Amino acid sequence: MERQLEIAQCDDNEKVLYASRQLQGAALDWWDSFYFSHTEANPITWPEFHSAFHSHHVPARLMKLRRSSWLSSKGSMTVAEYRDMFIQLSWYAPTEVDEDEKRQELFMEGLNDGLQYQLLSHTFASFQQLVDKALVIENKHHQMEDKKRKFQG
Template structure:
């Protein structure tokens, strides 16, 4: 018979513990905007592994901010006037808007579309393709589109 005391089940997952077990990086500030984007990607990876919901993602990710980045977050929260809590999509968008220059994201997207195998090995080209495809998410959101773009810029002899 259930105890009915309102306590969490003894089998409840410790998502925060799982998130922290992956040693998510802390973000303070970076002169290189791509490091901010890399931080967000690393955090998102750990949040997915821990299977966090939207509210937990915002809470745990913001807990990894320090210094100037934490000051930005506190200011963002203070200015958030909507009754609804901040969503993960809002967090990511606001973080990128503040820490990653829009022009830089456009440049990286152009770099992705200009990428050719050239003197790289297929493995090196593949790694660079994957790295830069992050900046063109809608262009590689389907496997067929991703494969076509990849094949287009391989050396002709392959």
Template sequence: MGQGNGNAPPHARDKRGEFLKGRPPVFKHSADPLQADDWLRAIERQLEIAQCDDKEKVLYASRQLQGVALDWWDSFRFGHTKANPITWAEFRSAFRTHHMPAGLMKLKKEFLALKQGSLTITEYHDKFIQLSRYAPNEVDEDGKRQELFMEGLNDGLQYQLLSHTFANFQQLVDKALVIETKRCQMEDKKRKFQGQQSRSNSHFRANPQQAQPQQRYQG
């Protein structure tokens, strides 16, 4: 009797192996909601790369939990009353609620109150991007992002940028960097000039006879 068409069954892709290949981080516990969110984002990225389905996402992600975080997951899983399996959306929501509760609201307030102050534009931009993920509704449009970024800038820089219109957020950041660089160059030149004047004045004070014209001897 024949063996069919002789084609071998397609080789099943090892999604877990592909997931682990990216060295997904382990999560135990952290009082800092940023670290919990960073873990979740890293795990999601690896799950997407491995093209995992909903069931696999929950299974693989939960295996990266240890210690107190694993205790939480066991408690949540055993207390799950629904007949259907836990979805990735449920896992994600429950994880964020448990590990990033009050901290999220605090970080959102910190973002909305963020000011440049003594920060450079690069430092302010990095802080802005880092905290903006805790206020997604406030930055879900490019115009909103530009407005909030502009409001946090120091008054002098903000005044120089108000007369411009920017096609997107990155253009605003780039222009702010250009102005900051030019301002730093001008301040550096001013300091050097003032330093030269100060050294010149000190020289004359130390040698007053050089500062006065010599008088001719009257016989």
């Protein structure tokens, strides 16, 4: 929805109108209830709509569960798999990843201890640079393991 609104270059009032017309099922039921209970004379703003929609459809408890599953997967997947999951789950914790530094810190928490240790002494200009470096180190680690197996074999 956000992408469609961005492409359409809607202003905040148009965003509410457009987004509310796209809702179906339970989301539409929520909108009808929210709209009719809105008592202010001013129209509903986009930030108000977005915040209310998010808090209703993504409850705080669900966000905590997603975050714990995010962190419990520490080290159990490749960096690329973890990056993809991190990006998906970051939707559930927007305030925890709204700044690049916070995003980097949270991403580091989910990496295995060996990668964390190798990356901690560095400062990265961006989240993407951190991910890129983690991928390079992981790849080098796999190459070294392969050489070790071949040598021992």
